[in-house]
Amino acid sequence: MDRIKIFQIIIFTAAIFIIARLFYWQFIAQVTSSGEINSAQIIPASRGEIFTNDDFPIVADQEAFLLYAKPHEITKDSQELAKVLAPSLISEKYATSGAAFLPDLQKQKEEEVKQLQTNIFAHLADKNLFWVQLARKLPKDIKEKIQTLDISGLGFEKDKKRFYPEASMAAHLLGFVGLNKFGDDTGYFGLEGYYDQRLKGQPGRLGRDRDPLGFPILVGRYRTVEPKKGDSLKLSIDRTMQFIVEQKLEQAVEKYGAKEGTVIISDPKTGQIMAMATYPNYNPNLYQEYDGSQYKNPAIANTYEPGSVFKLITMASALDMSLVDPNTRCDICSGPRQIAGYEISTWNKKYYPNSTMTEVIQHSDNVGISFVADKLGIDRFYEYILKFGFREKTGIDLQEEADGAIRNKKDWKGIDLVTSAFGQGIAVTPIQMVQAVQAIANRGVLISPKIVAKIIANSKEEIVKPGEKRQVISAKTAAQITEMMVNAVEKGEAKAFVPKGYKIAGKTGTAQIPLAGHYDPDKTIASFVGFAPANDPKFVMLVLFNQPSASIFGSETAAPTFFEIARELFNYLGISQAND
Incomplete structure (x- = not known):
């Protein structure tokens, strides 16, 4: 072979080598790199726990498993395997729902099993799939049951499942x-x-390193990025108080035939929520079984016309402006009055001529509070509505908070001033009402509510700053309106239910519900808001019922429930009876 041919062979071989390497780096290496990234196995992070104020884990992660299949490795008939797997995968959902005894649920279960069979078969029959997920968040017993089938091509990976050990307790609060x-x-x-x-x-x-076709290289490299656990929350919620509230609320909703009931309890000095509940509730472990409308927390997401409890805000505003004092006499309280073609009358058609402002609150007198509204005027009253936070969100650390519905001041007329003064024609949220009454209980200082007291991250506790503080009325005004509320409790319509020996400040509310442009006199929001002990409040509480059927009045539904819960709280918190 002459030198030229040898040289040509060397050049040709070198060219082939260079082309091969270029091809590898441009195509094969990219595929390998892409496959390496895409084939990385996700290691789920543990979600942070949620603790009540006594360090009880009211929410935690629970061990669970992901079921997968490698269709090309399955030898069993796909149709038969789907029939075997589907009932096991569905069974947990209906384990606590009584499907075996309720025909409708049993039928629903059978339909879901059939649909799942179809889906599983479609996955298993596709032999082009290398790996496919069949189910997530399976409990250990279901995993072990499937493993006993000893089916090649099926496998499990570790997963996490959120667990709520107290079931429906605080469901609306937790999500x-x-x-x-x-x-x-x-x-x-x-x-x-x-x-x-x-x-x-x-x-x-x-x-893990893989070859260009996506298969693992046995001697390839492993690269692990460890998961980082989420932060945990410690709440201001007192588990015992939460239990008391939920038990009494459920009993009251059933007793009074209410469509729904809500209770909020807070510490007026810190703004921290100690208990919050709505009934009917739901079980977050089985959230899929409930209508989506049940997920929202009415305590923060629903608005309502507050009715007579709003008279506290009207009276406090006028007292703070020195427009009236507790002994100011109402010179228009001898009968109903007409404003812009509307008649303003009392709820029971009884009238109290020349009554004092203290008596106006005691009798929940609409005519009397219209007298106060006249003195305030639209501008000053609207200013105090804003001061008390009724046109903005409280900033509570819960998702889905609403901000109430107060019309622009420029749209108000004389009749709007008067009706708003006794809590009709405006809409607030329950948590806004609690925040406002907290200010009265806290010497005129408004503190926005909070639920999380501490955030625990990397074993270190981060104290959550208290809510925003601002002085909305003077301490003198707060003391005056408190005494009016005490008088209303001791001499008002609900005085028979008041626990003996305790000084409680409170006010009932009964608001008709607006429907299609008018108010239905038989459908009301019945409420009671107050705090105790009146001279050194340890808690503020709002009790609210939506459409109670046993009685439309707050004095006969919400007030008795308030005092029943208060009795339990006095005992639990070690609050002694008053000496005076």
């Missing part, structure tokens, strides 16, 4: 964890929704 459109765990509603970014943590990744 739940579901899957978003990408299949990731996501908090919805309540604390789970509001603090989702702090609770969820950061998932880890387990990467």
Whole structure:
């Protein structure tokens, strides 16, 4: 072979080598790198726990498992395997729902099993799939049951499942964890929704070298990024108080035939919520079984016309402006009055000529409070409505808070001033009402409510700053309106229910519900708001019933419930009877 041919062979071989390497780096290496990234196994992060104020874990993660299949490794008939798997995967959902005894639920279960069979078969029959997820968040007993089938091509990975050990307790407060459109765990509603970014943590990744076709290289490298657990929350919620409230509320809703009931209890000196409940509630462990309308927390997300409890705000505003004092006499209280073609009358058609402002609150006198509204005028009254926070969100750390519905001042007329003064024609949230009454109980200082007391991150506790503080009325005004509220409790319509020996400040409310442009006299929001002991308040409480059927009046439904819960709280908190 001459030198030229040898040289040509060397050049040709070198060219082939260079082309091969270029091809590798441009195509094969990119595929390998892409496959390496895409094939990285996600290691789920543990979500942070949620604790009550006594360190009880009211929310935690529970061990669970993900079931997957490798269709090309399955030898069993796909149709038969789908029939075997589907009932087991559905069974947990109906484990506590009584499907075996309720025909409608049993039928629903059968339909869901059939649909799941169809979905599983479609996955198993596709032999082009290397790996496919069949189910997530399976409990250990279901995993073990499937493992006993000893089916090649099926496997499990570790997963996490959110667990609420107290079932429905504080459900509206807590929210739940579901899957978003990408299949990731996501908090919805309540604390789970509001603090989702702090609770969820950061998932880890387990990467492994793969060949250009996507198969693992046995001697390849492993790269692990460890997951980071989410932060935990410690609440101001007192578990015993929460239990008392939920028990008494459920009994009261049933007793008074209410469509719904809500109770909020707070510490007026800190703004911290000690208990919050709504009935009917739901079980966040089984949230899929409930209508979506039940997820929202009425204590923060629903607005209502507050009725006569709003007279406290009207009276406090006038007292603070020195327009009236507790002994100022009402010279128009001898009968109903006409304003712009509307008649303003008392709720029971009884009238109290020349009554004092203290008696106006005691009798819940609409004519008397219209007298106060006249003195305030639209501008000054509207200013105090804003001061008390009724046109903005309180900033409570729960998802889905509403901001009330107070019309622009420029749209108010004389009749709006008067009706708003006794709590009709305006809409507030229950938590806004609690925040406002907290200010009265706290010497005129308004503190926005909070539920989380501490955030625990990396074993370190981060104290959550108290809510915003501002002076909305003077301490003198707060003391005056408090004494009026005490008088209303001791001499008002609900005096028979008051616990003996305790000084309680409070006010009833009965507001007709607006329907299609008019008010239905038979459908009301019945409420009672107050605090105790009146001279050194340890709690503020609002009790609210939506459409009670046994009686439309707050004095006969919400007030008795308030005092019944208060009795339990006096005992639990060690509050002694007054000496005076």
